[in-house]
Amino acid sequence: MPSMNMIQALNSALDVKLADDPRTLVFGEDVGYFGGVFRVTEGLQAKHGTKRCFDTPLSEGGIIATAIGMGVYGLRPVAEIQFADYILPAFDQIVSEAARLRYRSGGEFWAPITIRSPYGGGIFGGQTHSQSPEALFAHVVGIKTVIPSTPYDAKGLLIAAIEEDDPVIFFEPKRLYNGPFDGRHDQALRTWAGLPEAEVPEGHYKIPLGKAAVVREGAEATVLAYGTMVHVAKAGIADSGVDAELIDLRSIVPLDIETVTASVQKTGRCVILHEASRFGGYGAELSALVQERCFWMLKSPIERVCGWDTPYPHAFEWDYFPGPARLARALLKVMENS
Amino acid sequence: MPSMNMIQALNSALDVKLADDPRTLVFGEDVGYFGGVFRVTEGLQAKHGTKRCFDTPLSEGGIIATAIGMGVYGLRPVAEIQFADYILPAFDQIVSEAARLRYRSGGEFWAPITIRSPYGGGIFGGQTHSQSPEALFAHVVGIKTVIPSTPYDAKGLLIAAIEEDDPVIFFEPKRLYNGPFDGRHDQALRTWAGLPEAEVPEGHYKIPLGKAAVVREGAEATVLAYGTMVHVAKAGIADSGVDAELIDLRSIVPLDIETVTASVQKTGRCVILHEASRFGGYGAELSALVQERCFWMLKSPIERVCGWDTPYPHAFEWDYFPGPARLARALLKVMENS
Amino acid sequence: MKKPPLSLYIPQPPARPGDKARFDHLSFDLGAAARMPDWRTPETELRDLPYGLVRVLGVEGSAWDPHLAPEVMRKGLRAMVQTRLFEDRFFRAHRQGKVSFFMKSTGEEAIGVAQSMALEPSDMCFPTYRVQGWLLARGYPLEKMINQLYSNERDPLHGRQLPVLYSARDYGFYSLSGNLGSRFGHAVGWAMASAYSGDTRIALGYVGEGTTAEGAFHEALTFASVYRAPVILAVTNNQWAISTFAGVAGAERTTFAAKALAYGIPGLRVDGNDFLAIWSATCWAASRARANLGPTLIEFVTYRVAGHSTSDDPTRYRPKDEGEHWPLGDPVERLKDHLIAAGHWTAERQEQMEAELFDELREAQKAAEMVGSFGKSKPPVSEMFNDVFKDPDWRVTEQRRELGI
């Protein structure tokens, strides 16, 4: 099986869908000839033609409105928003239109669109190339949100998202494009080459939305994470010495509540990890759900390890980024009550 | 002291500020000559002139961009968004600009703007005249969000918001404009007339942002609510027979964490009430915070009583709206473990 | 050099309650017949069109006359009258507490009706709430329409939407929503998809003149122009956006049709109370679209005779009699008079038709009321939980259970 980094895996997913379904279209700012600023769509225009993969005007609202209209017609557009930070001009389109269309039209119309967007920090992108806005979407009824953590998952989840009849936000942790990153920023860069998660089949396969992965089994505590933080969690767990179970949510809506609940009921302790700022973040919902469903099994308070409640600060990347040391501390803290 | 309904109280706040500070401007769709679709700005143009209170183009993004530019110049604009459901076209302006300006400019520029918007359900407004999007703002660092529950609070909080040097979202529970509403939709309409919370001084006064009100003291459980839900909570508490403490948060950012924590530490039980859909709502953050800070005092799981995870459905207003019966049930549930 | 102080300009409508109604600020010359260039003409040679006014009724020998067969005009008249009667009836039904909310298009009926008829059944309209006539012209079942208004058990939208916010796929009528402007770009995307698919269907999108100020308007036009989408983009300029006069949307400076010039596409300014002019302009734009010549922006100049909705009282912000001074007359009367003058219609036949339509409406309302008017009947509560996603997720399933349904 070929080894692919996450960019190649995503590219392969798009290539597979462009080849097998003429309803698939791929577009966005700079995605056509150039292949996208992160090269995810590289070669697709040359291979599938300018009408299948093309550049759009610099207008996120227009891109998503166009995608919705195409979806209503019967196509399956895959739109790229160049950075997740720039998805907000399209927020009304996503929330008031894509997410509500099926419901309000009594099931007559729907928008089977996929919105891909590079996401998250760790690349010194400063305030507007680093944000993690997933909580804003998780609260919106009617859209699904997917965040992969490996090349294998990225391809399988993206194909599933494209084939989904509901609108899907697909956030790609840009710090994982070229290799896993565990938050140890002072160590040598790693690539995906040779890692089992980078063994990606050439053809069509799917990973169903709403199924979490148990990345590491453990007995003493549960760590909930997604995207880049899955790798940070591995490092943090190792550092802590705690026998923690690590769950990669893979999609935050739908959430695999059963896997989450079963794990915390087993371990009795829970730490939630995300890059986004803490207050009102997705971790709050996870904390509330776990508390509601596992209250009597909880041996210590659920901990959240998150970005601080500040904008993403360029020079302070590693002061802001919730790294393995902070997770390890949180794990030791939840273990205090044993 | 005159008795005012919430519309009059808000009008009075604007009138006071227009009179005492030439930097105050009031604008939005239909707010000028007509006085706003809910009449909150009625008479202000006639009294203060067309340059102080005027109509804008139908463009929420433009309204907020304009307000920010004016704020940067040194004015204190108060912009109305006709319904909170229509704030999303301005979401990028609010999040990427208003909320981030002070931080990113090293404190050189800031946007002392107030964004008023009628909010919430209970008026058969259907999907797009009923929503409660506060959680989307609570997660955004750099903006404050205020939601009053009485005429007295509405005026004092609005004046405080206008005088604030940070951007403030001011959501006005439209179901409370003309009278308190406790969710008992089959009973006669009540007005504010004669109620103590409707005794509103004519002149200038402020209620500081970030100070919750303990509406009812109680020993057995804590109910956290804001806006219309404060009144629903009163009714639900009465129905339940539980001696619950009721806290009206008044501003959800900044949150009065001390009052919340002190109450739950005392009562050991907590129910959170809001109209917005549950998943990823503001209640999740409250639940997470209470759990983190009061874990060892909690006698039963924190409950959330919220709107369902569906869009706001026109004909099912009272099936959707979290009324006193649902709160009472939740209170009895948290009391099961005593 | 000492500079004079700046001052802020705030637009004001020509008349407020108590003032004499005035429309002399509208820059058109009713006598002048607009030229009708061949529809293949490149945009560079059409740049004067947005400043003229396309008219047929009342203009001797207008080049834009579509020369419609009398029965087509009679069908149009019928649908317009039906629309007016329908709206009057359900406006009253609101006062009787039978619907929770309602909106009328009085004075603007020609637009939805003529476009509905002039386009192909398989073309797709992305409407505003002000073109109910589209559905009536296409024979949408009255009773079903009323069930939607009543949010009753047979409401095709399952009680989820405010009255008037129809969705009718089989009638080429896209799902409405309260949010303004955000579906204009869907018309463009749909049209691009049709072009991509080698289909022959074109799209039509509507916004009110007030809504042209939304960013979504500009984005839709930009995409339409860049990809030459086969779409007609219509601005119904009815002079008012609730209480806000068109000047606050930019009408003091230029026409809405002139917004086409920003995108290098043709812009037509059309008498929106002239059934024949609307028809003709629609066909001209449709010909361009069908020939891969791209989008056309059409401004329909009309007047909102009624209040904005049942929640509005227009006498609070404009002269009570303003509508009577509207220079473009009434679309129903104008078409009727034209048919009568040409010997294709009579006052008696008009009366008879109105009576028929009245009875039909009354019957349909009765039938819908048998199901139930607003609050007397509603779809099963389980419909509140359906269609959030194609398949329900555990949240909705659990919450249904919590509600015991």
Added chain:
Amino acid sequence: MKKPPLSLYIPQPPARPGDKARFDHLSFDLGAAARMPDWRTPETELRDLPYGLVRVLGVEGSAWDPHLAPEVMRKGLRAMVQTRLFEDRFFRAHRQGKVSFFMKSTGEEAIGVAQSMALEPSDMCFPTYRVQGWLLARGYPLEKMINQLYSNERDPLHGRQLPVLYSARDYGFYSLSGNLGSRFGHAVGWAMASAYSGDTRIALGYVGEGTTAEGAFHEALTFASVYRAPVILAVTNNQWAISTFAGVAGAERTTFAAKALAYGIPGLRVDGNDFLAIWSATCWAASRARANLGPTLIEFVTYRVAGHSTSDDPTRYRPKDEGEHWPLGDPVERLKDHLIAAGHWTAERQEQMEAELFDELREAQKAAEMVGSFGKSKPPVSEMFNDVFKDPDWRVTEQRRELGI
């Protein structure tokens, strides 16, 4: 009638890598001298202007010649050269790992510099990242600028912003951000506030041609037009938005200046590599603004000679030598040649000036490096927590404590 199938049109640039560079799609006639109407002329009489091209340098007796004093032109030349040297230096500094990111305005220096000089010190500019020359022309301290680029301890923005995203209130330079377009409307609001206050200051807003597709562009123009805001709204059309040619922003259909027609305001299309034309157009628009005649939209036609940023490699999507075929030349060379030809400058003085500027820059860079380049020095970590709000709330206070600072 059988209809022919539709087809989707996708714009393509005239040349890609390996092709012969071409600009013949640009619709201007370099010989034609644009007329210069009196700045008081009503907009209705200016509707041809967006299709012309305002030029001075190289046009015999252009009506737009601002007749600047030689020392003013020399000052402009100096600031442009300084900008170019500055940008070349810090582009290199990126390769040396001294800055995390950088952007150049090579070929476009005249715009920021001429406008910075032509407007009053108290006027306010709402910039893009492509007008660093504005700050240099106004004498912003070099070392401070470099400290921002280095995010070092003395960074005036306290390490919070990406390099180049300056903020400089005292230099009439508004806070930059990565988000495109979202500050264009702030220029309008600021200008309205100035007008409201009876002030004399006007505003200038910039966007790139790509960014004109954002809804925020339209909203800003709508508000500017409706309230006659004293603002100059500039589109710098440098032909590219990263890898996307201007055709995808609508340039295949019309000029960006023509977008003014949608709002009934004047639109000027100006040679953006012509220091004198920019100056003159700016003064013309400023005169209108200062006289309460409202906004002007100016398109500056220019060319982005460099890559989009340090993250970009333009040879991947356009001919390597495209810049050499750019018909409007180099703004620095053109002004220099003009000064020399007029006897106000010499090649020797140019050389000497460059050497001076070079030394100055080297000194400033050295001084900044004493503080520290990127990653070698940073502001105290407490700055991460400051200025979220005017006064910190408990979240930030607790989190600081958690981080132990």
